[in-house]
Amino acid sequence: MKTLALFRHAKSDWSDARARDFDRPLNERGQRGALAMGEHVRDSGRRFDRVIASPAVRVAETIEWASKAWNRVFPVEWDRRIYLASSATLMDLLRELPGDPGSVLMIGHNPGLEDLIFDLVPDDGSSPLRDVVEAKFPTATFAVLELDVARWADVDANCARLVDLTRPRDLDPALGPQPHG
Known part of the structure; x- marks a missing residue:
């Protein structure tokens, strides 16, 4: 059994239309959301043996x-x-x-994180929270999945429960x- 936690970056600032997507910082609401989710x-x-993250500015600030x-x-x-990866x-x-x-x-980011949940968690009613994700996986959302695998190398579709x-x-x-x- 492996545990995978997914944390979508918090709300980013769109006020500078010239900023590259990668360089967008958090807005004030995003800062509050990241702090609340951190609490x-x-x-x-929960403890994590490894933390991996997109290097985008909004992710780095979410972690901060x-x-x-x-x-x-x-x-x-x-x-x-x-960064903007597919599932x-x-x-x-x-x-x-x-x-x-x-x-x-x-x-990281959507739609990748959300799609990863859809790929890992079967659509068979065994994880009722999957329906919540189908409605929306907003910024600063934190999800925990339990994967029925002995090694990460064995990760495949439909191997997890959203807990x-x-x-x-x-x-x-x-x-x-x-x-x-």
Whole structure:
């Protein structure tokens, strides 16, 4: 059994239309969301043997803000392949993990993270939280999957159960969807 936690970067700032996508920082709501999710993960007592992340600015800042809540800095392995990766690329990355850690935290982007959940978790009703992901996997969402594999090299479609899903709005309604107007 392996544990995979997925953490989508927090809300990014779109105010500078000239900024490259890779270089977009978090906005103020994103900072609050990353901090709140960091507190949630800290309070859950979850530990990770390895943390791998996209090197995009919004991911690095998500980790920075979440780490403030965790009150510790995690050694992060930056992997550019995670940046805007497809589910297939993310699955390959998991299969290639050296050292066969028991638990991994991957921090990255949609649609890749969401699609990875759809590929790993069967659509058979065994993981009711999968329906929540189908509705939306918003920024700063944290998901935990249990994979029925002995080694990461064995990761394949339909090998997981989605056992926990926390969205920022679950922690603070002010971090949920904002009314347009």
